[in-house]
Amino acid sequence: MKKIYLIFLTIVVVGMISSCTDYLESDQYFKDRMTLDKVFTSEEYTEEWLAHSFSFLGGYNMDVASKHNTPHTFADDMYYGDRDETLDIKERGQLSYSRFKLGEYNENEKQGGWGDSYKGIRNASVFIQNIDQNEIFSAEKRADYKAQARFVRAYYYWLLLRKYGPIPILPEEGIDYTKDYDEIAIPRSSYEECADYISREMLLAAKDLPLYRDEQAVARPTRGAALAARAKVLLYAASPLANGNSDEIAQELVDDEGRKLLSTDYNEEKWARAAAAARDVMEMGIYELYVANFRTSGNASFPATITPPYHSEFSEQDWPNGWANIDPFESYRAVFNGTLRASENPELIFTRGQNQGGESIQSMVAHQLPRIGSGWNTHGMTQKQADAYYMNDGDDAPGKDKEIGRGDGSERASGYVTREDMDAGRYKPLTEGVSLQYAHREPRFYASVGYNGSIWHLTNEEEERNREQKVFYYRGDGNGYTNTMFWLRTGIGIKKFVHPRDSYLRNEMGRIVPKAEPAIRYADILLMYAEALNELDGSFTIPSWDGSQSYTITRDISEMQRGVRPVRLRSGVPDYTTDIYGNKEDFRKALKRERQIELMGEGKRYYDLRRWKDAPVEEALPIYGCNVLMNAAQRDLFHTPVPVWSFPTTFSKKMWFWPIQHSELKRNSRLTQNPGWTYND
């Protein structure tokens, strides 16, 4: 008997023990699943992780884009007339330009950028922390890739900072999502802290990024991209909005403990650091402004060079000391309209390349093209922007800004180009019937403005007869006022980005030449340099980005000219007079106008107006345009600017920064809302 029990008990005990071990084990099933280690030890997967980290730069995070996701390419210079519920009920809920200008958007509209940026930040952080285990890559490639991830992470922060103001800066490893909500609540860092963080990260990235990328990699950041982005961040941090701001906005923009997030104490050195950062890019010596050669003959789309009026200093000299051997119009136009491929463009510092999505620059062009080119005919230019362009001799246009109380007493030009004028070769490139208000303007005007009666080349149209169209915006004309959304509220169109070939026939995007997105362009850096120097009273010694040298940064006119002159001369307009260089206020004014002209349509002005604290005035000024209710017979009245009735304007404190969405405020208990916006609905 005992034996039976013993055997029985042994069986039971052995059975228990054997079944105990590993009974709950499941790892054997999961061994072959994809792991993070596998990702970062595979070339393909590593590339895919990085690609995903960059993918959030599209959509809501575009720098230059049509309005649907991010309307910030539009300010007091450009507008869009579609997406307007008041004209088409189907557009209900869309953010029209007028709602945008009146700040009628709410906290929960157009908010994709916030979440997308932080998704990109997390993915990039995972990449940064794991890439070092990738031994398939050479050490150099590993460093490059890590730096790319670091660049894009910092760039997301920059996009957030520019749009939302100071934002929460996360710990290196990201947020530990397993923790309590209260533990992971992170307050906003100050503007200065954000800028410093981004600047540091960009420096780290710059060290390992290469100088050049080939055509297979134009969308990968370079050292120049990192340094240029850093320069932008530092310039913003030096600008009046974030530097020595004691206005209401600065008083009210605080973190959860009441700490002011915009610096109320002015620090001049911030300008010096911004200037030095821009100079870092310039000292690299690898960027220059693009110029097209002087052309003695041409056709309608690519006309012979229109020589600027004689200037004793610049007309005789070849580029870069003058414009004798270049075609200023084509030099400027080709940078944007797709003539230059990204890899051929010497002034392109950072671009998203093909990753522009549905709101691409091509899409913008589709909205700029007139109805005759099957375009939507809804993106147009304000009178203010059209007036900003200089005359071809560098003077202001007569009657400039007269209607908004900024005139110099002169009247707008009257009269129209006649057949005789044309035959005599006067007023090029204007053709018969065009108002003389548009005569003798600087080349950038003709490359940017679709004035009434300008020629749209549309050579991608199938029918010969639809090409080389002179487009008037008179009422009753095919492209003028109609009872739809598709007409230009100001009677002034936009030519920038438009290639002579572009057409939108049958809504085929393929008929529009692809255009590299100018996210950061060398002209921007040059103007930033001059702008920052102008603000200095003292002298600062700032080390270069890699510490290899140090710059003495002062308000040195020759240095300021290094920034301004190339931009002016490339476009065939004379440099500023010494009077302007000599006067800080005048120079600042001229510089701002230069940026307004040079960077029109590149998504810069909306933010420039705010960082300069000019927005309360500039954004609130009434928008003027041609009197579009007038027909061809009433063309004098058409050319007498009137306020655009459908674009009321205002500026209130809530419009300094984009609101933070309610759900985010509810989820991050330490997050504070931007002034003027609510915490819940």
Add this chain to the structure above:
Amino acid sequence: MLFFLFLGNAIAQQKVEVTGVVTDVSNEPLIGVNITVSDLPGFGTITDIDGRYKISVDDNRKLIFSYIGFETVEVLVGTKRQINVTMNEATTQLMDELVVTGTGTQRKLTVTGAVTSVDVEELKSAPTSSIVNTLAGRVPGIMAMQTSGHPGKNFSEFWIRGISTFGANTSAYVLVDGFERDLNEINIEDIESFSVLKDASATAIYGAKGANGVILISTKHGKPGKINIDAKVETSYNTRTITPEFVDGFTYASLINEARVTRNNEPIYQQEELEILRLGLDPDLYPNVDWKDKLLRDGAMSYRANVNLSGGGATARYFASASYIEEQGMYYTDETLREDYNTNANYKRYNYRLNTDINITETTLLKLGVSGSLQKRNSPGLGDDYVWDQLFGYSPIRTPIFYSNGYVPAIGTGNQTNPWVSSTQTGFNQNWENNIQTNITIEQDFRDYLPGLRFVGKFGYDTNNTSNVLRRKWPEQWRAERARNTAGDIVFTKVSDPREMFQESSSGGNRREFLDLMLSYSKTLSDDHNLGADVKYTQDAFIYTVNLGDDIKNGIARRNQALAGRATYNWKYRYFFDFNFGYTGSENFAIGHQYGFFPAYSVAWNIAEESFVRNNASWLNMFKIRYSHGQVGNDNLGNEHRFPYLYTISGGAPGYQWAEYGNTKSYGGMYYSQVASPYVSWEIATKNDLGTDISMFHDSFQLTLDYFDEKREGIYMARNFLPLIAGLESTPRANVGSVRSRGFDGHFSYNYKVGEVNLTARGNMTYSKNEVMEKDEENNVYPYQMEEGYRVGQTKGLISLGLFEDYEDIRNSPEQHFGTYQPGDIKYKDVNGDGVINDGDRVAIGSTRRPNLIYGMGFTAQWKGIDVNVHFQGAGKSNFFIYGKTVYAFSEGEWGNVLKDLVTDDRWISADISGDPATENPNAPYPRLSFGGNGNNFRESTYWLRDGSYVRLKTVDIGYSLPKQLVNRVRMNNVRIFMVGTNLLTWSPFKLWDPEMANSRGEDYPMTKSITLGLSVNL
């Protein structure tokens, strides 16, 4: 070897032959009394028809006389050669009543936890296919609600002590014969014992599975003796408790017009058309069909039959049962199809069970159990749900049943099919489910080595398979235009081409494996100290076997492993101490987080045993106070959350194109498509229970009362409110929630004898209220909009202030942001005082849909062979919103019937329409009519909140047992004829449909009201 054992024993003693007669107190011979010999299982005899027996036995043995319903008698043989025995009818004392707990049976006296032992006999009187339907109001601690009367789907949901989590699983852990099995498919007649384990001390040994309470069921086993046969047949006629009533065609058309006109729209029906409708002149274009009458029978039959056999000898015993249940649906069927197939909502189930016990040795018992069920459910081709959708949606004036030219009318396809066609002409669906359950148990008593040491080992294996076959078809269907053509003919549009019968099928299946080993020891020291200890090891696996899909996780068994133990001590049955623990693990969690330790202790003091009570209050038979405290877990995270600790990395996310235009160098995106939730684990419940058991006056009055206080922590939830700065592209999960629930449950019974009438009164009540202490939610500015601080499933909505009286009233009230409104529309309260009414004004109103209070009361009277049993059941603290196309009249345009209540009760009618300003009643229960929905009126508010409390006469059971003498003459023991009425009366403030369903739309198969006739026989 066994043989030698017996032989060895036999040689030592002297064998003698003993004879005798066994009688009861009235000297009637008892037939079939079981006579066994002490310590000699497998040895024994039974009395014959005259109560006589004869047995050869050793003279030093005892004879044991046992008979069902009588007290067992033991007699030492000694020198006696004739032993006549008179047996007394058993009167079990409460103290000796046995209670089944997680580690076996124990005397009720020694129970220190909150355990309810259910008298299964009491549940049997309800003629239902599922035992679950009988629990509400009968078992203290169980809260249940039956939400449908649909045959085969009419199983109640139930919770032990209510819901104490908002996690995925709120269900009790149900063990049948020790293994997790479905409670709904078990045959009531097979149940030997039914226990509900409610507190931590009773459930701690189930560790991470016991948090929602445990139900233990053991099935019957054979007893030695002659064959015992029980048979029972029942036939029920089922009608409906409350069926919603809808208005007729003319009223419907008039109301549509009112709804249109009162909102300044043109009426749909012209006056002439209304006349045609009223007089029934044009049944093609202006039909008036009572669809309910066409689709639903007045009642349906159901049948139940059960037979079981048990018996055996001392070496082997058996219990075998078979049962059949059929519940017929209430749908009309097409008589012409009757021969071919059935489209009704019928349900059939066959159950069988065979439990065999074999004594391998004197101390070794082998039990083999096999059971199974086969279920079949029928439904019309387009499915059951359409029948109710259409009954509620298809108005009497939509189409006739047939057009006069024989065309089959329909408005559209899907739920817009002609209801009669949909329920009878679209084929039929069959759902089959079968189960086979096997268990083997070995019980070994080690008394030869260490008295009190026992081992029980169980192994089980169940399979379950379901198959659904949908056989569908439909006829050609036509819709008539409202206007005839110029020739006066009806213009038809074809809605659907005919479809001949086609088939779709699906199937499912799973398997369970169990192993359960237990060692237990008990000892009494010097009569005062009673010790006990148990150790138990279990493992089980649940595996889906069909339709696993392509995710590796689906094919992995859900496995659990546990070591549990228990130690008990009591001193003279006065002071009791219990310690229980479960150390349980689940494969679902990360290594290092797989196992959890769940301890619990309980103490009890039986005051009645104290000498000062015994001496002074001897009428107090038992007065025990108990307290328990401990932890239990809940590891069921819901089906879809397998292995939450794993992350998933996938490709296919958005990538990036690095090359410039005209070139390609792009990569797709790789990312965490699911991030890991590494620390996820089970919920933990910390439970306290303070209870008392009182029994007095010779156990004629008994009372048990328990107060419980439970805190459930670490409720598993998706972290849906991580801020976007976390940058996640998937939702992690975590144990974050916390709920506290408190309440009480108790019951009493009182027996009283008036002359020859035995009276019993019973009552029980369960109340449970919970409060969310912590939940994954974002910070709302208005704290009343958080779930924290409110009940799980708290109803929330606007507070209605009645209807707007006039435009003046509207002007003087805060603006309401839900669409336009007029006088006669609902006016809401501006709770937060911000001057506007919007969703920010939603507050907690009422309680929850599921009742927080369940109670029952019953009376039994017995006089000679007649017994009457009346049981009332009720629920309280329940609120639900009513909505849907019938409640919100014309909210879906012409789709949706109108409740008669809208006409018979009161509604706001503009004086312009009624011509009487009095009809502009601001307190009317229905607002101004509207057509096509009304954003202002049709939203959750107190206006549409209903009180779901009710009391119902759940069962009335009247039985007559034929006199014993008569029955015995035909060799039977007992014959009872009975009649049962179920749900005969209901009292509730809610009258539109059955309140117990707590259904917001009412669109479900109603609860049944039934009359049952039955016969039970015991041979």
